[in-house]
Amino acid sequence: MERPAPVAVPLGQAEVFQALQRLHMTVFSQSVSPCGKFLAAGNNYGQIAIFSLSAALSSEAKEESKKPVVTFQAHDGPVYSMVSTDRHLLSAGDGEVKAWLWAEILKKGCKEMWRRQPPYRTSLEVPEINALLLVPKENSLILAGGDCQLHTMDLETGTFTRALRGHTDYIHCLALRERSPEVLSGGEDGAVRLWDLRTAKEAQTIEVYKHEECSRPHNGRWIGCLATDSDWMVCGGGPALTLWHLRSSTPTTIFPIRAPQKHVTFYQDLILSAGQGHCINHWQLSGELKAQVPGSSPGLLSLSLNQQPAAPECKVLTAAGNSCRVDVFTNLGYRAFSLSF
Amino acid sequence: MSSESSKKRKPKVIRSDGAPAEGKRNRSDTEQAIEIEERRIQSCVHFMTLKKLNRLAHIRLKKGRDQTHEAKQKVDAYHLQLQNLLYEVMHLQKEITKCLEFKSKHEEIDLVSLEEFYKEAPPDISKAEVTMGDPHQQTLARLDWELEQRKRLAEKYRECLSNKEKILKEIEVKKEYLSSLQPRLNSIMQASLPVQEYLFMPFDQAHKQYETARHLPPPLYVLFVQATAYGQACDKTLSVAIEGSVDEAKALFKPPDDSQDDESDSDAEEEQTTKRRRPTLGVQLDDKRKEMLKRHPLSVMVDLKCKDESVLHLTFYYLMNLNILTVKAKVTTATELITPISAGDLLSPDSVLSCLYPGDHGKKTPNPANQYQFDKVGILTLRDYVLDLGHPYLWVQKLGGLHFPKEQPQHTVIADHSLSASHMETTMKLLKTRVQSRLALHKQFASLEHGIVPVTSDCQYLFPAKVVSRLVKWVTVAHEDYMELHFTKDIVEAGLAGDTNLYYMALIERGTAKLQAAVVLNPGYSSIPPIFQLCLNWKGEKTNSNDDNIRAMESEVNVCYKELCGPRPGHQLLTNQLQRLCVLLDVYLETESHDDSVEGPKEFPQEKMCLRLFRGPSRMKPFKYNHPQGFFSHR
Numbered sequence: 001m002e003r004p005a006p007v008a009v010p011l012g013q014a015e016v017f018q019a020l021q022r023l024h025m026t027v028f029s030q031s032v033s034p035c036g037k038f039l040a041a042g043n044n045y046g047q048i049a050i051f052s053l054s055a056a057l058s059s060e061a062k063e064e065s066k067k068p069v070v071t072f073q074a075h076d077g078p079v080y081s082m083v084s085t086d087r088h089l090l091s092a093g094d095g096e097v098k099a100w101l102w103a104e105i106l107k108k109g110c111k112e113m114w115r116r117q118p119p120y121r122t123s124l125e126v127p128e129i130n131a132l133l134l135v136p137k138e139n140s141l142i143l144a145g146g147d148c149q150l151h152t153m154d155l156e157t158g159t160f161t162r163a164l165r166g167h168t169d170y171i172h173c174l175a176l177r178e179r180s181p182e183v184l185s186g187g188e189d190g191a192v193r194l195w196d197l198r199t200a201k202e203a204q205t206i207e208v209y210k211h212e213e214c215s216r217p218h219n220g221r222w223i224g225c226l227a228t229d230s231d232w233m234v235c236g237g238g239p240a241l242t243l244w245h246l247r248s249s250t251p252t253t254i255f256p257i258r259a260p261q262k263h264v265t266f267y268q269d270l271i272l273s274a275g276q277g278h279c280i281n282h283w284q285l286s287g288e289l290k291a292q293v294p295g296s297s298p299g300l301l302s303l304s305l306n307q308q309p310a311a312p313e314c315k316v317l318t319a320a321g322n323s324c325r326v327d328v329f330t331n332l333g334y335r336a337f338s339l340s341f
Numbered sequence: 342m343s344s345e346s347s348k349k350r351k352p353k354v355i356r357s358d359g360a361p362a363e364g365k366r367n368r369s370d371t372e373q374a375i376e377i378e379e380r381r382i383q384s385c386v387h388f389m390t391l392k393k394l395n396r397l398a399h400i401r402l403k404k405g406r407d408q409t410h411e412a413k414q415k416v417d418a419y420h421l422q423l424q425n426l427l428y429e430v431m432h433l434q435k436e437i438t439k440c441l442e443f444k445s446k447h448e449e450i451d452l453v454s455l456e457e458f459y460k461e462a463p464p465d466i467s468k469a470e471v472t473m474g475d476p477h478q479q480t481l482a483r484l485d486w487e488l489e490q491r492k493r494l495a496e497k498y499r500e501c502l503s504n505k506e507k508i509l510k511e512i513e514v515k516k517e518y519l520s521s522l523q524p525r526l527n528s529i530m531q532a533s534l535p536v537q538e539y540l541f542m543p544f545d546q547a548h549k550q551y552e553t554a555r556h557l558p559p560p561l562y563v564l565f566v567q568a569t570a571y572g573q574a575c576d577k578t579l580s581v582a583i584e585g586s587v588d589e590a591k592a593l594f595k596p597p598d599d600s601q602d603d604e605s606d607s608d609a610e611e612e613q614t615t616k617r618r619r620p621t622l623g624v625q626l627d628d629k630r631k632e633m634l635k636r637h638p639l640s641v642m643v644d645l646k647c648k649d650e651s652v653l654h655l656t657f658y659y660l661m662n663l664n665i666l667t668v669k670a671k672v673t674t675a676t677e678l679i680t681p682i683s684a685g686d687l688l689s690p691d692s693v694l695s696c697l698y699p700g701d702h703g704k705k706t707p708n709p710a711n712q713y714q715f716d717k718v719g720i721l722t723l724r725d726y727v728l729d730l731g732h733p734y735l736w737v738q739k740l741g742g743l744h745f746p747k748e749q750p751q752h753t754v755i756a757d758h759s760l761s762a763s764h765m766e767t768t769m770k771l772l773k774t775r776v777q778s779r780l781a782l783h784k785q786f787a788s789l790e791h792g793i794v795p796v797t798s799d800c801q802y803l804f805p806a807k808v809v810s811r812l813v814k815w816v817t818v819a820h821e822d823y824m825e826l827h828f829t830k831d832i833v834e835a836g837l838a839g840d841t842n843l844y845y846m847a848l849i850e851r852g853t854a855k856l857q858a859a860v861v862l863n864p865g866y867s868s869i870p871p872i873f874q875l876c877l878n879w880k881g882e883k884t885n886s887n888d889d890n891i892r893a894m895e896s897e898v899n900v901c902y903k904e905l906c907g908p909r910p911g912h913q914l915l916t917n918q919l920q921r922l923c924v925l926l927d928v929y930l931e932t933e934s935h936d937d938s939v940e941g942p943k944e945f946p947q948e949k950m951c952l953r954l955f956r957g958p959s960r961m962k963p964f965k966y967n968h969p970q971g972f973f974s975h976r
Contacts, residue, residue, distance in 0.1 A: 012699040013868050017900075019835045020872065024896040026889075028958060077976070080958055125952050125974060146956060172958060188955060220934050222960065262958065276887060298886035301958060322885075322892060 021045070025341060027320035030304040031082040031089060033102050036311025038069070039304070039318060040089055040105075041326050042079025043341065047071055048091060050105055051339045053306065053314040056328065066339045070106055074098060080145070081132045085155070088113065090141065095126035097143060097153075118143055118151035118160050133174040135197065137181060144171035144185055150195065164195050166202045172237070175226040177246075184233060186223030192235055194246070206249050208235060214242040214254050224275070225264040234271055236261035241273055243285065253287040262321075263303045272317075274300035280319055282332065296338050297323035452483045462486040553583045556590040558637050558659045559756040560666050560741030565641050567740065567761040576769060578646040584656070589638035629718045633662045634726060645772055650675035653776045657741070658731050663711050666741045667731030670694050672776055683817045684786040686843055687779050691727075694734065695841055696864035697771050702841045703732035707745045736771075739764040774910060778867050781912035789815040789847075794920045800907045802968045803917060805949070810856075810923040810930075814848035818859070828876045828884040829859050837861060837872060849923055852944055854879035856926050858919075867911040870902040871918060879930070889959040894925045897964050901976075925964055928973055932962045949973050 026044040033040070037054040049068035056065045077094030084090070089100045098112040120127060127146025134141055135152075140161070144150045148171060150164040169188035176183055182203060183195045194204040208214060209221035216239055224237030233244045241261050243253040261275035270290065271283040276299050282291040300321035306314050316336075317329040325338040453461070466486050471478050554565050565581060572579035637659040645653040651674040658667050672688050686692050695702055704724045706712075715721070723733065738745060742756040788795040794812050796804065823844040824833055832838050843862040848855060855878045863869040875891050877883045885892040898905070898918045905921060907913035930945040932954050950972040951963045963973040 013865070015699075016837065016863070016869050016872075019837055020870075020899045023831055023835055024892065024900050026892075026959065078957065128957055130958055146953070170953075170956070188960075222955075224958065299889065322889065 022324045022341065025324040026078075026301065026322050027324070027326060027341075028078055028080050028301055029082040029091075030302050030318055030320055030326065031084045031091075032304060032306045032308060033089070034084060034086045034308065034310070035102075036306055036308030036314050038102075038106075039306070039326070039339070040082060040084075040091075041068075041320055041339075041341075042074065042082050042091055042093070043324070044078040046073055046075040046077055046079060046093060047341075048074040048079060048082075048089075048100075049341055051326065053316065053328075054311065056337070056339060057314055057316070057330070066337060068339075068341065070108065070110075071341070072108075072110060074100070074112070077128070080128055080130050083132045083134050083141075085134060090132055092129035092132050092143060092145075094128055095120070095146075097129060097132065097141070114158065116153060116158055116160075118153065119163070120147050121149075122147065127170070130170070130172055131174040131185075133176055133183065135176060135181060135183075138197065142174060142183060144174050146170045148187070150174070150183065150185055152197075162200045164200060164202070166193050166195075166205075167191070169222075172222065172224050173226045175228040175233070177228050177230060179230050184226055184228055186226045186235055186237070188222045190221030190223060190238070192223055192226065192233070192244075204246070204249065206244065208239045208242070211239075211242075211251055214240045214251055216240055219260055224260060224262045225273070227264045227266050227271070229266045234264050234266070234273075236264055236273065236275070241283075243271070243287075253285065255281075255283050255287055256289070257281060262299075262301050265303055265305065267305060272303060274303055274319060274321070280317075280329075291333065293329065293332065293334060295319050295321075295327040295335055296325050297321040297327070450484075450487060452487055458483055458486060550583060553587055553639070556587055557583065557639050557641070558661065560664075560738075560743050561637065561639065561641050561657060561659045563742040563756040563758055563761050564657055564666070564740050567742075567758065567765050568641070568643055570762075571765045571769065575766065579769065580644045580646075582642045582644075583639060584642050585637075585639035587639070593638070626719055630720060633714060633718050633720070634730060635661055636730065637661050645769065645776070647773055647777055647780075649777075649780070651776065651780055653772060655772075656731070657737065659741075660730065663706065663708060663714065664743070665706055665708050665711070665733045666737045666743065667727075667733045668694070668737045669731040672779070674780065679787070680783070681787040681790045683790060683815055683845060684783050685817070687783055687786070691732075692843075692864070693779060694732065694772070694775065697734065697768070697775060698736055699865060699869075701735045703727070703734040706733055707735050707738050708743075709745065736764065736768050740768060777910065778912050782866070782915065785916050786815070789916075789919070794923065795916050796920050797907070797913055800905075800913050800917055803905060803966070804920050804924055805966060805971060807948070808920065808923050808927060810849050810851040810926040812847060812919060812923065813850045814846070816846050818844040818846045820844055823859060823861070826859055826874075828857075828886075829874045831885070832861060832872060832874055847919060847922075849919075849926055851926060851930060854926065854930055856922070858922060860915075862915070867906065867914045870899070871915055873898050873918065873922065875922075877926075877929075890929060890962050893961050893964055894922070894929065897925060898922060924966060928962055928964055 027041050028044060029042045031040045032038070032053075037052065039051045039053050040048055041051065042048045049071040051067075052065065052069050055061060055069075058065075074091050075093040075096070075098065079091050079093045081093075082089060082091045084102070087102060089102055089105060091098055091100065096115050096117045098115040100110060101113055104110050118129075129143050129145035131144045132141060133144075139155050141153045141155055142150055143153065148165070148167040148169060150162075150171065151160050152162040152164075153160050164183075167185065167187040167189055171185050171187040173186045174183060175185075177194070181197050183197060184192055185195065186192045190207060190209040192206045192208060193202055195201070196203045208223060209217075215221070220238035222238045223235050226233065226235045228234075228246070231246055233246050235242060235244065236255075237260055241255040241257060241264065242251045243255070244250065245252050255271075255273070257273075259276035261273045261281075263275065264271060264273040266272075269285065271285065272280055273283065274280045274295075278296070278298050278300070279292040279294050280300065280303065281289060282293070284290050297320070300319050302320050304318045304320075306316050306318070308314070317332060318326050318339075319329070320326040324341040326340070327335050327338050330336040452458070462482070466482055466489065471482075473479070554562060557565060565583065568579065568581045572581060640659075641657045643655045643657070645655070647653070651672060654671045654673065656669045658669070659665075660667065670690050670693055672693060680688075704722070704727060706715075706723045711723075715723075720726075723730075727733075740761050742758055742761040744760050785795055789812065792812050792814075820838075820840050820842070823829060823838060829838070838844075838861055841864055843864070845860040845862060847858040847860060849858065850856070857876045857878070859874045859876075861872040863871070873895060875885065875895055877888070877891060883891050885895055898921055902914065902918065905914055905917040907917055927945075928949055928951075931947045931949055932951060933943075933945070934954070952972060952974050953963065955961065956963070956975045961975055963975050965974050965976050967974055
């Protein structure tokens with residue numbers, strides 16, 4: 001593949017530094033606005049950039065439409081996860097969760113609406129928050145991360161109601177099982193635990209690495225990604241990407257991919273997964289690889305499907321990871337273009 | 342009248358008398374004659390009364406007329422009087438208005454204000470008691486005071502004028518005296534030359550230099566003046582000298598001699614005839630090129646002494662036809678340097694001053710008009726002649742006061758002092774920093790080639806006490822080879838790997854693990870940091886595209902370089918970055934999670950103190966070293 005000719009601009013100290021920062025940027029999290037027209041992306045320097053999807057997808061999009069509409073410093077540390085409620089954008093990174101108003105976020109100098117820190121046990125090092133999950137029925141937010149607990153925060157009052165303990169190492173990811181309601185959490189200790197929110201107790205534990213079919217000891221035992229579809233669950237990371245039947249806690253399908261996966265989601269009748277390696281993998285439930293769509297980053301950390309009903313023209317899949325770019329897939333089959341920080 | 346009437350009547354009567362007189366003129370005639378007589382007498386009486394009445398009427402008329410005449414005369418007299426009076430009244434009114442409007446000159450004078458007047462005027466003029474009440478007197482008094490003051494001031498003025506005359510005369514006298522001193526001083530100066538030399542005060546030398554400077558072309562002159570001024574005012578370590586032949590410089594401007602004797606004429610003709618055979622086209626072109634690239638015979642030499650006794654010698658030349666300045670540089674050190682292999686390019690005259698300012702590589706002529714000149718003689722670019730002529734850096738043009746605008750070629754660019762002055766200080770400082778950083782690198786390279794990373798004592802706090810990974814190799818790499826490496830694609834695409842940079846390869850080893858680091862060294866080191874790209878060979882090949890932790894290690898040295906700069910002026914950056922890479926490799930290898938399926942102990946037992954081994958969705962290792970506690974944590 002031909003490399004594009006490098007730009008011959010006289011580079012002063014500031015330009016070199018900026019270029020180096022962009023080269024070493026990692027986008028950890030994304031979130032779509034409630035109106036569906038904007039995408040927020042958070043990176044490892046603690047910045048959040050808001051991109052206008054409607055402008056970038058419109059027919060007279062220029063190079064500037066692929067740049068953020070506004071970028072601001074949200075946290076001191078990396079922004080590991082973000083979710084959107086119908087009015088707020090919640091971002092979490094180094095130990096705190098902050099809320100931003102979507103209506104105000106496009107103005108310069110936006111300040112957070114509130115910030116909360118869950119009660120941590122250790123005070124030596126502030127643990128990070130790796131995953132945020134909204135439970136709409138209870139109007140609460142679940143945070144999980146470095147201190148191995150799941151904290152529940154009530155969104156109206158802002159108080160921390162429950163702390164679910166059980167993991168022995170830090171938690172990577174969360175998923176919500178709508179019907180029960182139950183929360184699944186996957187962690188560094190290699191176990192996927194189901195928590196019943198009403199009784200606040202651990203309902204089920206699946207230790208993935210103990211199952212021979214899916215364990216891969218040379219990668220480790222950590223569970224990096226989780227997705228659930230009421231009766232079914234797919235998880236991956238160190239062990240192979242596997243589809244589980246929750247009631248019987250048995251692995252039904254193992255997806256044949258060697259690279260550890262960092263994000264997985266159910267979409268219509270497919271399972272989309274991404275991780276090390278620059279492709280998004282499309283799997284059928286039977287375990288066959290339907291397609292591998294290449295992106296522009298050497299490794300992907302987050303996938304986001306814009307399914308907001310208010311903006312059907314912005315229905316796209318966006319992928320971000322080990323680069324400063326967010327790939328936009330209008331049709332799941334190929335990469336349309338990339339937004340960039 | 343009455344006689345007339347009677348005469349008139351008489352003929353009548355006669356006639357009438359005549360007619361009846363002959364007939365019966367008896368009693369009827371006599372009676373009738375008596376009646377007629379009576380009647381005649383009556384009519385005469387009537388006539389007389391009539392006349393009387395007429396006369397009376399006339400007299401009455403006359404009287405009446407006289408009376409009216411008199412009255413009329415009286416009325417006329419009164420009328421005249423009235424008019425006289427009216428005229429007088431009008432006249433008086435006019436006079437009054439005139440008087441009222443009269444502006445006496447005294448109102449045009451600005452008098453001092455009342456308070457001041459009462460304060461300043463002596464009492465015999467101000468007469469306060471009288472003037473306070475009477476405004477007329479007051480004004481008179483004020484005018485008096487004004488007059489007094491004016492008289493006094495006029496006196497003063499005359500005095501001052503006379504003083505001035507006196508002083509002017511004195512000045513004239515003194516000037517004459519001074520002008521008579523000049524020849525005497527000259528003789529004293531001549532006599533003092535040996536004394537100057539004996540006492541090491543080269544005033545005369547400086548004077549001679551200024552004399553030579555008059556023959557310099559304008560840009561070199563500007564450079565000379567500004568550099569000398571800067572050297573005297575701010576920087577004692579800078580010294581300026583002029584080299585070259587003054588006679589040749591003078592010869593350039595001498596008009597060709599018109600008066601030629603026959604001898605020289607015939608000589609010239611002879612020479613011409615022998616040269617009838619025209620030189621070949623190529624030689625002609627060559628001559629034209631040489632002519633175009635000709636240098637002015639005089640050049641300015643500037644020496645910058647740095648703290649460690651090393652000297653940067655800069656020689657500035659002026660290319661006359663191209664109107665640009667070039668510079669040749671040389672670095673001499675106090676002690677003879679043994680050049681390590683990898684440091685070959687660091688101090689070479691060709692590249693030591695490259696990119697002093699970003700993008701100023703000195704391989705292209707800065708004067709856009711030169712392109713047209715080059716086309717005429719077939720020179721493609723100045724790059725081929727740069728080694729011989731010196732580099733035409735942009736900062737050199739600015740020091741000579743030549744300002745070339747980027748886009749449009751100008752017909753004449755004149756040398757400007759203000760441009761040179763503003764750049765002098767920055768450029769001199771940059772030059773010194775450049776020489777010192779290159780010399781520092783020189784020393785560091787010598788040590789690196791032997792496998793030792795020279796960390797100074799004031800930077801030791803950045804690293805833990807025990808570092809096991811070792812630097813094994815340090816070599817230079819060609820630009821093309823760097824571009825061909827598979828793990829440097831990102832840097833090349835970002836445009837950070839130009840051909841003005843220097844490239845090196847370092848190899849760090851520990852046990853079976855080998856870490857290759859490709860280094861891009863920008864000429865603007867150390868304000869622009871070196872950029873590292875890593876490739877680890879241990880249980881497979883790991884680069885930033887397939888291992889997040891390698892990417893994090895690169896970020897630690899590339900993005901977080903400011904903590905590694907060390908004390909000013911930051912020449913320790915490269916060695917600190919290399920040492921940090923060794924520490925990072927240690928951490929990486931020791932914190933690698935043990936693979937349960939493989940038998941045997943871990944190759945690298947964990948010796949570093951870490952709070953947590955993995956953090957975040959990408960499972961980062963703890964690469965940040967905390968001083969003085971000595972443990973590793975995550976950023």
